[in-house]
Amino acid sequence: MRRDIAELFELDPTLTHLNHGAFGAVPRSVREAQDRARARIERAPMRAFRDDLPVEISEARQSAACFLGLPSESTALVRNVTEAVGVVAQGLGIGPGDDVVVSTHGYLTAGWTLEVRGARLRTAAFDVDAGPDDVVAAFAAAVTDRTRLVVIDQITSPTALVLPVAAVAAAVAPVPVLVDAAHVPGSLPGLDVESLGVAFWSGNLHKWAYAPRAAAALWATPEHRESLRPLVTSWSHGLAYPERFDLQGTVDHSAWLAVPEGIAAWEALGGWEQVERNAELLVHGAEVVRSALGTPDPLGGIPSAPCLRLVALPAGVATTTESADALWQQLYGAGFVVPPVAFGGRGYLRLAAAPYNDEDDYRRLAEALPAVLAR
Numbered sequence: 620m621r622r623d624i625a626e627l628f629e630l631d632p633t634l635t636h637l638n639h640g641a642f643g644a645v646p647r648s649v650r651e652a653q654d655r656a657r658a659r660i661e662r663a664p665m666r667a668f669r670d671d672l673p674v675e676i677s678e679a680r681q682s683a684a685c686f687l688g689l690p691s692e693s694t695a696l697v698r699n700v701t702e703a704v705g706v707v708a709q710g711l712g713i714g715p716g717d718d719v720v721v722s723t724h725g726y727l728t729a730g731w732t733l734e735v736r737g738a739r740l741r742t743a744a745f746d747v748d749a750g751p752d753d754v755v756a757a758f759a760a761a762v763t764d765r766t767r768l769v770v771i772d773q774i775t776s777p778t779a780l781v782l783p784v785a786a787v788a789a790a791v792a793p794v795p796v797l798v799d800a801a802h803v804p805g806s807l808p809g810l811d812v813e814s815l816g817v818a819f820w821s822g823n824l825h826k827w828a829y830a831p832r833a834a835a836a837l838w839a840t841p842e843h844r845e846s847l848r849p850l851v852t853s854w855s856h857g858l859a860y861p862e863r864f865d866l867q868g869t870v871d872h873s874a875w876l877a878v879p880e881g882i883a884a885w886e887a888l889g890g891w892e893q894v895e896r897n898a899e900l901l902v903h904g905a906e907v908v909r910s911a912l913g914t915p916d917p918l919g920g921i922p923s924a925p926c927l928r929l930v931a932l933p934a935g936v937a938t939t940t941e942s943a944d945a946l947w948q949q950l951y952g953a954g955f956v957v958p959p960v961a962f963g964g965r966g967y968l969r970l971a972a973a974p975y976n977d978e979d980d981y982r983r984l985a986e987a988l989p990a991v992l993a994r
Contacts, residue, residue: 624888625975635980637957639973640776640802640927643826645881652880653831656873668866675876676865682879683824683836687804689812693844695861696875698833700801701728702850703821704770706837707797710846713738717767720758720791723963724775724782729799733770741766746963747929748919751783759790766794773822774802777960779927779969780918781807788816795819795843804828804836805885806894806926818843827926829888830881831874837864888974898925901972904981905930908970911985917967929967932959936992937966949991955984 620632628644630636636644660667676696684694697703713719715737721730722743730740743757758769769791773784788796795818803810805827812820820838824830839847844860853868889896905928909916914931937943943959943966950957960967
């Protein structure tokens with residue numbers, strides 16, 4: 620671990636943290652900004668909710684939109700991408716009798732959110748070594764005349780692939796597309812949401828943009844904005860989009876108020892230069908781990924994310940959810956925070972690279988793995 624950078628976070632120094640992509644890690648300066656926001660609210664709650672919060676949340680929302688290169692009038696704040704999926708499903712009136720397309724690489728809670736509304740999930744299936752054309756064909760083949768929505772991950776959570784979102788959107792048109800971009804803000808350079816040809820896009824700010832958890836952005840095209848409303852009806856109900864999402868009763872808004880501080884931390888850590896550094900470190904670290912395991916590179920024609928990367932485990936290891944969970948516990952007991960992933964009958968480790976990581980983190984994991992797997 621890079622001690623100079625690690626001091627900016629509050630991570631347990633006895634653990635090797637290689638899973639930033641799961642829940643992020645809040646820099647100390649951001650946590651302190653969130654604490655200050657809470658303190659301001661508690662000093663005068665009535666004034667805060669009536670006068671201060673509408674202004675401060677609006678400023679935070681505009682900060683997030685600017686960071687993502689989006690117009691502020693198109694971008695609302697939500698708590699995470701799963702909430703955004705619920706908002707979109709509600710806005711489209713998705714329910715029983717409707718089909719929604721997801722993929723085998725999609726984040727499960729997105730599908731569950733649609734299932735509880737009565738929608739039928741149709742799955743675009745493809746392997747980790749598939750090419751872009753295979754991905755497009757899989758999504759197009761899953762669309763029916765009853766399809767109301769297509770959900771595609773821009774960076775897949777379990778498998779760390781960057782999917783060809785624009786090509787998929789063109790192939791399934793005119794069905795609206797929702798992009799689950801949970802891992803994208805602050806990690807994927809060259810982001811141009813408005814050029815993707817999609818109807819909705821949502822990304823978490825608490826992973827690679829260093830905001831506190833429960834901070835995410837939701838973007839929508841003009842024709843869909845009026846139908847989008849918060850899942851909880853509150854005092855902002857009568858406002859226009861995106862302001863109607865700003866003040867939702869007595870929830871804790873402090874994570875949103877600290878979004879500008881999270882973006883400032885991202886910039887202070889090096890901005891896109893640190894993203895490039897992390898990507899290079901991750902390629903090297905994955906090779907070190909893979910060499911220790913003697914397994915092939917599982918990736919094919921789809922590029923891996925700059926911030927996440929799969930390493931194949933030996934055949935027969937962590938091939939089910941249960942055995943992957945057991946390996947997670949063994950690795951954690953050995954001092955490593957790194958998730959095993961069971962996908963397509965094969966087991967993998969999903970490695971991440973954050974500013975506080977260094978080459979020694981991956982070397983230690985590579986040295987420890989043989990003994991852990993032997994158990």
